[in-house]
Amino acid sequence: xxxxxxxxxxxxxxxxxxxxxxxxxxxxxxxxxxxxxxxxxxxxxxxxxxxxxxxxxxxxxxxxxxxxxxxxxxxxxxxxxxxxxxxxxxxxxxxxxxxxxxxxxxxxxxxxxxxxxxxxxxxxxxxxxxxxxxxxxxxxxxxxxxxxxxxxxxxxxxxxxxxxxxxxxxxxxxxxxxxxxxxxxxxxxxxxxxxxxxxxxxxxxxxxxxxxxxxxxxxxxxxxxxxxxxxxxxxxxxxxxxxxxxxxxxxxxxxxxxxxxxxxxxxxxxxxxxxxxxxxxxxxxxxxxxxxxxxxxxxxxxxxxxxxxxxxxxxxxxxxxxxxxxxxxxxxxxxxxxxxxxxxxxxxxxxxxxxxxxxxxxxxxxxxxxxxxxxxxxxxxxxxxxxxxxxxxxxxxxxxxxxxxxxxxxxxxxxxxxxxxxxxxxxxxxxxxxxxxxxxxxxxxxxxxxxxxxxxxxxxxxxxxxxxxxxxxxxxxxxxxxxxxxxxxxxxxxxxxxxx
Numbered sequence: 001x002x003x004x005x006x007x008x009x010x011x012x013x014x015x016x017x018x019x020x021x022x023x024x025x026x027x028x029x030x031x032x033x034x035x036x037x038x039x040x041x042x043x044x045x046x047x048x049x050x051x052x053x054x055x056x057x058x059x060x061x062x063x064x065x066x067x068x069x070x071x072x073x074x075x076x077x078x079x080x081x082x083x084x085x086x087x088x089x090x091x092x093x094x095x096x097x098x099x100x101x102x103x104x105x106x107x108x109x110x111x112x113x114x115x116x117x118x119x120x121x122x123x124x125x126x127x128x129x130x131x132x133x134x135x136x137x138x139x140x141x142x143x144x145x146x147x148x149x150x151x152x153x154x155x156x157x158x159x160x161x162x163x164x165x166x167x168x169x170x171x172x173x174x175x176x177x178x179x180x181x182x183x184x185x186x187x188x189x190x191x192x193x194x195x196x197x198x199x200x201x202x203x204x205x206x207x208x209x210x211x212x213x214x215x216x217x218x219x220x221x222x223x224x225x226x227x228x229x230x231x232x233x234x235x236x237x238x239x240x241x242x243x244x245x246x247x248x249x250x251x252x253x254x255x256x257x258x259x260x261x262x263x264x265x266x267x268x269x270x271x272x273x274x275x276x277x278x279x280x281x282x283x284x285x286x287x288x289x290x291x292x293x294x295x296x297x298x299x300x301x302x303x304x305x306x307x308x309x310x311x312x313x314x315x316x317x318x319x320x321x322x323x324x325x326x327x328x329x330x331x332x333x334x335x336x337x338x339x340x341x342x343x344x345x346x347x348x349x350x351x352x353x354x355x356x357x358x359x360x361x362x363x364x365x366x367x368x369x370x371x372x373x374x375x376x377x378x379x380x381x382x383x384x385x386x387x388x389x390x391x392x393x394x395x396x397x398x399x400x401x402x403x404x405x406x407x408x409x410x411x412x413x414x415x416x417x418x419x420x421x422x423x424x425x426x427x428x429x430x431x432x433x434x435x436x437x438x439x440x441x442x443x444x445x446x447x448x449x450x451x452x453x454x455x456x457x458x459x460x461x462x463x464x465x466x467x468x469x470x471x472x473x474x475x476x477x478x479x480x481x482x483x484x485x486x487x488x489x490x491x492x493x494x495x496x497x498x499x500x
Contacts, residue, residue, distance in 0.1 A: 093117045142167070185230070192227055197235045202242030206235030209259075211251040218256040220249030224264060231274070232261045246275075272301075338496050372489045397478040399424045401471050407441070410461040414469060415452045424473035426450040431473075437466035 073085040086094045095115040114127045124143040142151040142165065149167035153174040165174055173180045185192040197207035209221035223232030237244035249259035263270035275285030289296030301311030313325030327337040339351035353363035369375075375391040401420045405412045416426065424430070432453050434443045441463035447454040453471070457463030 185225075185227075188227055190227065190229060192225065192230045193234050194223060194225060194231075195233060197247070199235075199237050199244065200239055202239050202244065204237060204239070205245045205248045206237050207233060207247045207249075208245075209249045211253060211256050213253050213256070215253055216255065218251055218253045219260045220251045220256065220258045221247065222257075222260050222262075224262045226264055229268075230263075230265075232263065232272070233259070335496075340493070340496050370486065396482045397475040398472050399475050400473070402469070403471075404437075404466060404468050405455065406466045407443075407455065407457055407464050410457045410459065410463045411446070412455045412467075413452050414455060416450075416471065418451075420471075421451065423476055425476050425479050426473055428474050428479055430471060433470040433472070435468040437468065441465050443467055 075083045083096065086096060093116070096113070116123065116125045116127065118124070123145065126141045128140055140152065142153070143149075144151070144167050147167060149170055149172060151165055151167045151172040151174070153165045153172075165172070183194045185194050195207060197205070199206045207221060209219070211218035211220045221233055225232040233247055235245070235247035237246045247259060249257070251258045259273060261271070261273035263272050273285060275283070277284050285299060287297075287299030289298050299311065301309075303310045311325065313323070315322035315324050325337070329336050337351060339349070341348035341350045351363065353361075355362045374388075375393075376388040377391075378386055379389055380386050399420070401417060403414070403417075405414045427450055430448065432445045432448070432455075434445070434455060436443055441457040441459050443455055443457055445453055446456040455467065455469070457465075
């Protein structure tokens with residue numbers, strides 16, 4: 001006992017703790033050596049342990065640390081449940097919890113959590129194996145120290161197999177579930193953003209989405225805002241030069257959407273997709289369909305409201321050649337703008353244009369204008385309301401002018417309006433129709449030139465009456481057009497197929 005007391009007085013605290021632990025074991029032997037006693041004992045079985053301010057468990061060699069463990073530290077719970085520290089592959093440390101190595105397959109009450117510190121990939125990860133006795137690993141949270149990337153995933157693997165997750169960004173999310181990343185702003189008012197992205201690079205993307213599936217109704221970027229002032233998807237590319245994108249979306253599926261926006265509020269000036277540019281050469285919303293065949297649509301808008309607008313363009317500048325909506329087609333059989341009103345009844349409009357200027361054009365076209373319906377003007381009458389007046393059609397392209405002249409000595413040379421003369425081809429045969437303004441004289445056209453025509457009376461110089469005339473001439477550069485073949489309207493409508 002005196003030797004034990006000297007040992008307690010001369011040795012460190014760690015030795016005291018070890019002596020206490022040794023006293024609880026099945027065997028103990030004291031021996032003297034030098035000025036400090038040395039304790040040898042059996043710990044969990046028969047391995048050696050030597051106490052000299054250090055302790056080794058599971059090995060006959062004392063380590064350089066205060067506590068050296070070779071193997072697993074196992075905290076045995078009720079039944080066969082284990083919670084233990086272990087050394088995994090790549091010299092990492094693992095903390096495993098709630099592991100029942102004896103449970104049967106399909107036992108939903110057991111699962112495994114594992115904390116892994118360090119490996120050949122310099123990782124920190126928290127993993128979970130699902131319940132049911134099959135110890136596959138799902139990497140739930142993962143930090144890769146060599147890159148500083150953070151990953152979250154649910155990826156099934158075989159037991160002890162490497163997790164098939166390659167971190168490709170500072171935040172990498174991978175899952176086989178429906179939603180990889182879900183963002184929600186629950187505020188019902190204010191300028192809220194479910195997702196807000198910003199890129200300062202000259203070739204950056206504020207938000208970039210890719211739906212690479214080759215089938216199904218996929219979305220490169222899908223945004224939804226329920227607030228009356230909310231923004232479903234909002235992207236800012238703040239660089240002042242370069243081909244930047246506030247929001248860029250891409251879908252490779254045959255029925256995918258590069259960018260798809262929904263404003264589901266049933267009131268208020270909401271926008272499914274809203275684009276704004278401050279550059280004098282900028283584009284608020286730009287859509288491109290690069291496929292060289294099929295019914296591609298650069299920009300598609302749909303409104304289900306009884307007073308909604310499928311596509312609305314607004315040019316707010318009060319001067320300059322601005323365009324509310326501008327469309328362009330480079331195909332030899334393409335449509336700059338194609339409008340379809342599918343309803344079979346009612347006063348609907350395939351394309352509707354309006355201007356409030358007295359010198360403006362509700363619809364302005366360059367080139368031909370063709371249609372299967374009527375061409376009419378809407379005229380307000382004093383006693384009968386608004387009425388339609390229909391255009392007169394002709395098998396050839398004619399321009400006409402009207403006027404009044406008077407015979408002098410039985411003859412009149414009528415000068416053709418020079419402005420009208422430059423819109424028609426007066427070197428070709430043109431027509432003049434005469435209406436006498438009195439009795440006793442029969443009139444005829446005695447001669448035609450490119451600047452005038454001559455009118456005479458059969459009764460000679462005694463006829464000096466007024467007359468009306470109508471001149472009809474072929475339109476300049478369109479002289480050869482006559483009953484040209486047209487495309488079947490049913491084929492034209494079929495070419496304007498609507499997306500689902």
